[in-house]
Amino acid sequence: MGKTIAEKIFQAHLKDEPFKDVSVLKLDRVFCHEITTPMAIQDLMARGKDRVFDPDKIKAVIDHVSPAKDSKTALQGKILREWANRHGIKDFFDIGRNGVCHALFPEKGFVRPGFVIIMGDSHTCTHGAFGAFAAGVGTTDLEVGILKGVCAFKTPQTYKIEIVGELSCGVYAKDIILKVIQEISVNGATNMVIEFTGNIVDQMSMDQRMTLSNMAVEAGATSGICFADMTTVEYLWPFIKNEYKTRQEALAAYSTFKSDDDATYAAQKTIDVSDLEPLTTFGYKPDNVKPVSQMKGTKIDQVYIGSCTNGRLEDLRIAAKVLAGHTISPHVRGIVSPATPKIFSQALEQGIIKTFMDSGFCVTNPTCGACLGMSNGILAQGEVAASTTNRNFIGRMGKGGMVHLMSPATAAASAIKGEISNSSLFCKQEKS
Amino acid sequence: MKKFIGTALFIDRSDINTDEIIPAKYLTEIEKTALKPHLFEDLNLEGVNPGMDFKQTGVIVSRENFGCGSSREHAPWALEVNGIHVVIAQSFARIFRQNMFNGGMLAIELSRDQINTIFKMFGNSDTQISVDIEALEIMIQSNDQTKTIGFQISEFDKALIKTGGWVEYADVCY
Numbered sequence: 001m002g003k004t005i006a007e008k009i010f011q012a013h014l015k016d017e018p019f020k021d022v023s024v025l026k027l028d029r030v031f032c033h034e035i036t037t038p039m040a041i042q043d044l045m046a047r048g049k050d051r052v053f054d055p056d057k058i059k060a061v062i063d064h065v066s067p068a069k070d071s072k073t074a075l076q077g078k079i080l081r082e083w084a085n086r087h088g089i090k091d092f093f094d095i096g097r098n099g100v101c102h103a104l105f106p107e108k109g110f111v112r113p114g115f116v117i118i119m120g121d122s123h124t125c126t127h128g129a130f131g132a133f134a135a136g137v138g139t140t141d142l143e144v145g146i147l148k149g150v151c152a153f154k155t156p157q158t159y160k161i162e163i164v165g166e167l168s169c170g171v172y173a174k175d176i177i178l179k180v181i182q183e184i185s186v187n188g189a190t191n192m193v194i195e196f197t198g199n200i201v202d203q204m205s206m207d208q209r210m211t212l213s214n215m216a217v218e219a220g221a222t223s224g225i226c227f228a229d230m231t232t233v234e235y236l237w238p239f240i241k242n243e244y245k246t247r248q249e250a251l252a253a254y255s256t257f258k259s260d261d262d263a264t265y266a267a268q269k270t271i272d273v274s275d276l277e278p279l280t281t282f283g284y285k286p287d288n289v290k291p292v293s294q295m296k297g298t299k300i301d302q303v304y305i306g307s308c309t310n311g312r313l314e315d316l317r318i319a320a321k322v323l324a325g326h327t328i329s330p331h332v333r334g335i336v337s338p339a340t341p342k343i344f345s346q347a348l349e350q351g352i353i354k355t356f357m358d359s360g361f362c363v364t365n366p367t368c369g370a371c372l373g374m375s376n377g378i379l380a381q382g383e384v385a386a387s388t389t390n391r392n393f394i395g396r397m398g399k400g401g402m403v404h405l406m407s408p409a410t411a412a413a414s415a416i417k418g419e420i421s422n423s424s425l426f427c428k429q430e431k432s
Numbered sequence: 433m434k435k436f437i438g439t440a441l442f443i444d445r446s447d448i449n450t451d452e453i454i455p456a457k458y459l460t461e462i463e464k465t466a467l468k469p470h471l472f473e474d475l476n477l478e479g480v481n482p483g484m485d486f487k488q489t490g491v492i493v494s495r496e497n498f499g500c501g502s503s504r505e506h507a508p509w510a511l512e513v514n515g516i517h518v519v520i521a522q523s524f525a526r527i528f529r530q531n532m533f534n535g536g537m538l539a540i541e542l543s544r545d546q547i548n549t550i551f552k553m554f555g556n557s558d559t560q561i562s563v564d565i566e567a568l569e570i571m572i573q574s575n576d577q578t579k580t581i582g583f584q585i586s587e588f589d590k591a592l593i594k595t596g597g598w599v600e601y602a603d604v605c606y
Contacts, residue, residue, distance in 0.1 A: 016605070035459050039464075073460050140531065144606075148603075150606050186500060187497040187523065372502075373457060391502075393451040395474035
């Protein structure tokens with residue numbers, strides 16, 4: 001009987017099966033940030049076990065609150081920084097070289113098809129875009145990962161979601177993943193791995209696949225996986241060119257991590273996105289989704305473009321295309337946070353940052369920023385944000401605030417109009 | 433092993449997310465006890481008020497997909513420092529559920545019918561719940577009613593509860 005990609009990755013990393021349906025896996029990567037790691041470090045120290053299983057497999061970054069905003073966040077940074085130094089963790093990214101973890105780590109070439117990755121962050125599923133099994137975990141799982149290089153998972157079930165058809169211009173990966181979540185609900189894939197396939201996924205860039213995989217957890221999924229193909233190899237080539245003679249050779253090696261045709265799935269769904277309009281959320285759950293056209297007239301106070309979902313170069317380029325030649329509504333505060341220093345620098349070179357600034361946006365340093373309301377860009381009671389992030393939970397961007405999730409194109413267009421509206425890039429005729 | 437007993441807090445809604453259990457702005461704390469006064473601060477629900485006293489509370493009863501959203505273990509910790517070691521629900525988000533057992537706490541899943549029955553019988557009353565992990569039974573008691581419900585957890589979950597959590601377990605085994 002055939003196997004899914006998740007089953008193959010589990011098999012290749014199996015350390016122990018202590019009980020039925022429990023797999024303890026060897027980890028290729030343990031990613032760390034300054035919010036969930038310090039308490040793991042402190043607990044290890046308290047137990048007299050301040051050790052790491054392999055400093056080369058651990059990568060760490062300060063990203064959630066950067067620069068530190070107060071003494072508490074300064075201390076979190078200090079604990080992480082000193083720990084990285086103490087254990088010889090070379091890949092520690094401090095301010096100036098730091099960025100949003102799920103944009104920075106792929107950009108640095110730390111992710112490979114077939115890898116098992118954990119991080120104390122629910123959006124770790126993003127790295128599944130590279131054909132890896134990447135899962136968000138709590139601090140205790142992280143702590144054991146750091147110490148022992150293992151993590152326990154239930155034997156995975158897989159939900160295969162095939163995205164097919166022909167996408168209208170102005171409709172993006174963000175709209176597709178909102179559609180998926182709307183269809184299967186916020187717990188439609190709980191305890192499952194989502195496998196994204198179909199001609200639309202095949203055509204996507206890595207930036208787009210990361211947007212897709214990023215929000216798999218909003219449907220409850222453990223990871224959201226896309227199979228590695230030539231697009232993946234091309235992205236990774238600068239990092240793997242010494243490992244493989246040719247790109248074809250790399251692709252052949254990575255293709256061992258692909259589901260068999262006769263693999264068994266817990267659920268399957270095909271979504272034709274040919275008629276898909278740009279979407280947005282309207283409530284406090286990521287599956288409260290409506291076409292943007294039905295949200296006309298919804299006034300907004302703030303627009304946030306950034307995050308591990310949509311803070312990459314392609315996202316900024318699309319938003320800048322919408323903004324070019326326009327100024328944002330005088331009652332809207334526009335904030336853009338390029339996700340990494342490299343993205344920031346490329347956006348500068350390509351004039352994207354200038355477009356943002358000319359239109360009236362505030363440009364911040366790379367950070368998780370307004371997304372989770374714990375550093376900058378916080379909403380006041382009763383304020384409304386149009387945001388390219390991944391969660392619209394009550395209080396997420398500030399107590400009493402409302403967040404509408406959408407693509408960078410829609411967010412930029414909404415900034416200009418001062419209310420939620422479709423971008424000029426959307427070419428399908430709007431139904432009135 | 434922790435104690436699995438106390439007054440029940442009924443949270444009659446699905447999809448209670450970890451931002452509602454403990455808002456992100458408190459993730460700057462590096463001591464679990466600092467989370468104590470902020471439990472459910474952003475939960476906008478009748479019967480659960482910001483700053484309410486959880487002194488007697490030991491068990492939460494809720495609906496589907498409890499603990500969805502962020503991976504923050506601060507959510508189970510915020511329960512733990514308030515003396516709440518058990519959540520009984522129709523289903524849980526994966527990371528939250530694992531975090532509970534990893535910390536030696538119980539996340540018990542019951543069927544929709546069983547959860548409905550508990551809400552119907554006890555939802556509006558002062559109710560005590562205790563969990564017997566050996567007998568795999570939940571004892572529910574109000575002034576005028578009692579009910580015992582059996583439940584299942586995996587052998588792995590049970591091992592985590594008995595050793596005190598995943599750090600202790602992994603330390604012995606790996």
